Amino acid sequence: MKRSIGCVGLAAIAACSGNNSARPDVGSGDVPSAEVSTDLGAVDAGIDVGVDAPATDTGPRDVGAVDAGPRDAGATDVPIVADGGSLVTYTERRDPCTDRNPLRNAYFGDLHVHTSYSFDSYVFGNRNDPAAAYRFARGEEVPLAPLDSAGNPTRRARLSAPLDFAAVTDHSEFLGERSICTTPGAAGYDSATCRLYRSGTMAGFVEFGAFLTRTDPSRLPFCGVGGRVCTDAATAVWRTIRDAAEGAYDRTSSCRFTSFVAYEWTATTGGSTMHRNVIFRNANVFDLPVSYIEESTAPGLWSALQARCITGLPGCDVLAIPHNLNISNGNTLALEYPAGSTEAQQRELARTRAQMEPLWEIMQHKGASECSSRFSGPDELCGFELMNPTQPLCNGTGTGGGSSCQSRSSYARYALADGLREDARLGVNPYRVGFIGSTDTHNGTPGNTAEATFPGHVGDEDGTPATRLSDNNVVFNPGGLAGVWSVENSRDAIFDAMRRHETFATSGTRIRVRMFGGWDLPTTVCGAPDLAAQGYALGVPMGGQLAARPPSHTSPRFVVLAAADRTPLQQVQIVKGWIDAAGAAHERVVTVAGSATNGASVNTTTCATTAGAGAMSLCGVWTDDQYDPSIRAYYYARVVENPTCRWSTVLCNALPAGSRPANCTSGVVPPTVQERAWSAPIWALPPR
Amino acid sequence: MGEPEPPATPTVIEEGAARGRRPSAFARAGREPLVYFALAGALLFGVDRVRHPPREVRGDIVLTRDFVDGVRRDLASRGGRAPTRAELRAALERFAEEEVLYREAAALGLDRGDPIVRRRMIQKMEVMLGGDAPEPSDAELMRWRDAHPDRYATPASVDFIQVFVDGARHPDTAADCASARARLDAAEAPTSVGDPFVDGATFTAQSRSQVELRFGGAFAEALFNAPAGRWVGPLTSRYGCHHVRVEAVTASRPAPIDALRERLRADLLEDQRSAARRRAIQRLRTRHTIRIDEASP
Secondary structure (H helix, E strand, C coil), rough: CCCCCHHHHHHHHHHCCCCCCCCCCCCCCCCCCCCCCCCCCCCCCCCECCCCCCCEEEECCCCCCCCCCCCCCCCCCCCCEECCCCCCCCCCCCCCCCCCCCEEEEEEEEEEEECCCCCHHHCCCCCHHHHHHHHHCCCCEEEEEEEEECCCEEEECCCCCCCEEEEEECCCCHHHHHHCCCCCCCEEEEEEHHHHHHHCHHHHHHHHHHHCCEEECCHHHHHHHHHHHHHHHHHHHHHHHHHHHHHHHHCCCCCEEECCCEEEECCCCHHHHCEEEEEEECCCCCCCCCCCCCCCHHHHHHHHHHHHCCCCCCCCCEEEEECCCHHHCCCCCCCCCCCCCCCHHHHHHHHHHHHHEEEEEEEECCCCCCCCCCCCCCHHHHCCCCCCCCCCCCCCCCCCCCCCEHHHCCCCHCCCCCCHHHHHHHCCCCCCCEECCCCCCCCHHHHHHHHCCCCCCCCHHCCCCHHHCCCCCCCCCCCCEEEEECCCCCHHHHHHHHHCCCCEEEEECCCCEEEEECCEEEEEEHCCCCCCHHHHCEEEEEECCCCCCCCCCCCCCCEEEECCCCCCCCEEEEEEEEEECCCCEEEEEEEEEECCCCCEECCCCCCECCCCCCCCEEEEEEECCCCCCCEEEEEEEEEEEEEECCCHHHHHHHHHHHHHCHHCCCCCCCEECCEEECCCCCEECCCC | CHHHHHCCCCCCCCCCCCCCHHHHHHHHHCCHHHHHHHHHHHHCCCHHHHHCCCCCCCCCCCHHHHHHHHHHHHHHHCCCCCCHHHHHHHHHHHHHHHHHHHHHHCCCCCCCCCCCHHHHHHHHHHHHHHHCCCCHHHHHHHHHHHCCCCHHHHEEEEEEEEEEECCCCCCCCCHHHHHHEEEEEEEEHHHHCCCCCCCEEEEEEEHHHHHHHHCCCCHHHHHHCCECCCCEEEEEEECEEEEEEEEEEEEEECCCCCHHHHHHHHHHHHHHHHHHHHHHHHHHHHCCCCCCCCCCC
8 A cells, every 4th residue: 555645535435435435426414405695797797997985094994895995096097997986895804905096906825734733743743733834824924844753843844924814724533532632631541442543653644534535424332322522522612713814814904914814625425535625704604614524515514604604693694615636536526416416406506516625735845736748638737746657548437546547537637628518518517617726735834835945745754855746745745825896805705805816826836817808809908007996897807707798799808917936937828718508528728928948947956047048027918819799618827937956856955965865866756846826717608 | 842732521530629719710720721730730630739748648538529410410420311320429439449559650750651641740740830820901911012012013004006117028118117107207107007917006905024025125125115195116037127205104013902801801811821920930949959961072
């Protein structure tokens, strides 16, 4: 058995324990009956150029609508765009942000962060708790595993630039158990399970993790009748997690940092990673997370979140973000419906899914999920940070741990086409999503994505150069970041941006990318200093849906504007995917700015790069002359940096030549990477 | 280093350990996870004897009615029903027997030489020596805040607009930047001059560190020294050339106490506890003669 970790580890457990039982029909739980009020079309309503009023200096306001007067443009000549007068409505008490931008700012965050409160992170030796994770996100230094003999951490880490937002997403399963097993005197502390857990071996991790692969997950015996001992403990832990988020949230008008109360729902049924991160809009949350043990199917999770939060708890709002499609055996985005369900029921389920899951995390520590060179051969950039380049292919879905097979629905690009097919069939696109990246760190170090200084994300498991370069770990990467275009850095504003899919993913770099699509965007828009104002006025941003085609127009136009982080950009591409009249999926990748042959190169011995190649800023306009008004299509941007050394190459170079692990030369991973950003798609649908 | 732990689910409490002593301190501590944990742990383990005279190691073991009630509730909570008389009796016997073993083990010094036990006891001492700091008043919080402007002040910031000339698109960036400036000086609208920049043309309440991250140190230096209300430039960033006009400057100021109260309280209490701990450790050190034979190099 290959020793592995995290979600992959859980998957591996199932494979090795022979637990390949089929997962139950998706949706065999209750189909949500709650009426969902969000009109998915409404969020793309055109934004009018409006007249601004000078913002007044206001103190804290009560909960309720805040008149988001655009900030004082005073003496400036920059036109202000307002979306009908109210840019953000606060659902909890806070000071309005001084920096409120109707044209939206790019904010970077991490929505996938494990701390010592996660059962696996603790076993891996991490002792950074949620408060420490938020301190790290805000730019402070934290300790890192491995621990020395006295239990003290031996390394430290700090971000080169703080994040704008973060969510601690500890595994909701075993929050209480982990606490009990590490708190002397707690009921169950002396149980065999807890003793094994505290031994710090993988056996302790497996003891818990195996529950997450079962179709009938249950609590451990020491949790007592109904699991009360453990859920009571979990309630207290959850309280601490909420307090940590509260402590980190900047409610002043400075709006320097936003935290989200959040957790991870860790369904690994039959070994397939079907995890979701559950992110709450504000501090109005329920007292105990709905974990895999309470709800073992995604529709069950959505139902519970709707019943217990959206409709059941005043002020509560929540969304769920699937991740690691790449190791799901195609299951996370398998379009399955309860046997015998009517079309109306299927439509309702698709609508619920679109409502509850507006984003996909397509880049993280355990690989990229945009596309695979297995399915998009001609697109060379699909070979990027693939976790499973050699697994067998499966048609539809498979079971078994460690990602037993690769399906088209293991990757966003192809699953989006499945969503379009559903849109044609049901009139609802269940996969009307935006993209984000995040780290999935198990060190409590959100946003720690730098290749050159990557210290690992899994505590003791990858805490040394030798373990990081092992067969199991060398295929991992430092993870991605979540980008949002938000009017300000507050919970409500960022949550709104996530809901309207105005997000982008990066592979860890801080590329900012804007994308607009519309019928009236001028071909010269890349020369317009007020590009964003024109984009919002004449089109829709990333995540939006093109307005109905005016009779006078035949082709939609797209513009992508990107700024580099530190490494110059090589090219900007637009990826178009569509289904034809027969329902077959197609894809096309067009370079709209820059060039793959710009002369950039990297010396893999020194990691020095060619000076002068590439651009720090790129802008491209593209008109889709092949646009067919009768078909459904999506368009997303991919912004690619010049090649740089992969973290593994930097690490190998730093080791004495004689003591480099085999993977420094094995070719298992490429020596270089091209860091990148992906915009959320813009959608083109025929009139209903 | 003690990770703040959520409170344990209490099981059994030793006789007399928790009852009737300093409820206010306990209530205060309940708001502080680390202390709560330490207290809970201390109570559960009877280690708070440090502050109280140690009891006879060999002596009577009395399980009082309160204690027995606690065990009964615990069994009921775990079993989902009230325990039978026999079950309760067995649990109490077991506890009593364990207590015998615990006291004998302690008397034999079995806690010595075990790094885990040593570490835990040190941690508990450290928490305990921090003491119970009194709840700080708002005035004290404000004094603490003002004494640490680097930690709590809202940094100085500027509002500015920019005109950007993209270095990648203009091989002769300097010349094109100069002509952009000429157009601005001729009162042309900045929205029609230069190239689009991904973050836009208008920046509000930008701290120096934010500007440095986006545009670099030299740019930030020039911007924060620029006079308000007129075009300044060219400023250079890794993206190209910029002309900026500062619209407003906001000086560094203390953050409002309401927004900081919890953080200030936690930081101040931790500071007081840590000072108390240092003093206590110094005091305790005087009881011991410490000799260190340094190894020869």
